[in-house]
Amino acid sequence: MGRPSNTQKRKQEIVTALLRVMADLGYEKASIQAIAREAGLTPGLIHYHFKTKQEILLSAVNWIVTSAEKRLAKFQEVKQTPWEKLEAFINARLATGEAQMPEIVSAWVVIAAESIRQPEVREIYQGLIQTQLDMFAALLIDVWEAKTKRDEDVIHLSAIVIAAIEGAFQLSVTAPQAMPKNYAATSVINLIKGQVNS
Numbered sequence: 001m002g003r004p005s006n007t008q009k010r011k012q013e014i015v016t017a018l019l020r021v022m023a024d025l026g027y028e029k030a031s032i033q034a035i036a037r038e039a040g041l042t043p044g045l046i047h048y049h050f051k052t053k054q055e056i057l058l059s060a061v062n063w064i065v066t067s068a069e070k071r072l073a074k075f076q077e078v079k080q081t082p083w084e085k086l087e088a089f090i091n092a093r094l095a096t097g098e099a100q101m102p103e104i105v106s107a108w109v110v111i112a113a114e115s116i117r118q119p120e121v122r123e124i125y126q127g128l129i130q131t132q133l134d135m136f137a138a139l140l141i142d143v144w145e146a147k148t149k150r151d152e153d154v155i156h157l158s159a160i161v162i163a164a165i166e167g168a169f170q171l172s173v174t175a176p177q178a179m180p181k182n183y184a185a186t187s188v189i190n191l192i193k194g195q196v197n198s
Contacts, residue, residue: 011049013039015060018053023106027057027114054118061111061124064104068092082142087189089139093165094185102172109173112166132165133158144196157195164188 017039021030032053036043050056075088075095115125137149137158147154168184 007049010041010045011059012063014041014046014049014056015063017041018056018060019064019103019107022060022110023103027110054120057111057114057121058124060107061121061128064108064111065128067104082139086136086139086143086192089136090161090165090188090192091185094168094188096182096185105169106173109170112170129162129166132162136161140192140196153195157192161188161192164191 014035017035018030021034021038025034030053032043032046035053035056036046039046046056050059072089072092075092076085079085079088111121112125115122137154140154140158141147141149144154149155164184165188168188171179172184
């Protein structure tokens with residue numbers, strides 16, 4: 001794979017600047033001027049690469065998804081058993097440590113909120129949540145004997161787990177001091193084990 005072009009590099013700088021500005025100010029106040037200032041570029045250069053702020057936002061969503069996929073692949077690369085793969089899925093999303101990306105979590109919370117207001121963002125967000133549900137359900141079926149993807153227990157537990165992940169993201173950004181340290185991944189894994197082994 002070759003080196004990224006200057007255009008790709010510049011677009012990534014703009015996307016990263018939007019993520020940082022959104023984490024501090026939210027999407028509404030993430031003006032082109034604020035994004036340009038954060039990226040160390042002129043507003044004209046921002047407009048050269050992206051026609052609108054929403055176009056930057058959509059690129060940011062794609063970058064976050066790609067980053068999450070890479071993080072999951074890293075967590076799963078040496079996992080063998082179905083339980084190890086399921087735990088890797090949860091840890092890739094919730095575990096803290098050197099590979100965590102708090103600025104991406106903050107931006108994701110803003111994107112989730114923006115999905116309420118913007119139909120195009122909502123459609124992407126809903127699709128991503130559905131993908132997460134499907135991925136988790138497939139992993140869950142591998143560890144839960146005699147269950148299928150149509151089983152109500154699988155559907156409900158998958159929904160609870162994805163809701164817990166999204167809720168943990170929300171609380172880590174909006175009320176971090178109220179939540180215990182490093183609780184989310186272990187708690188969700190224990191919840192799954194309790195349900196599957198009952």
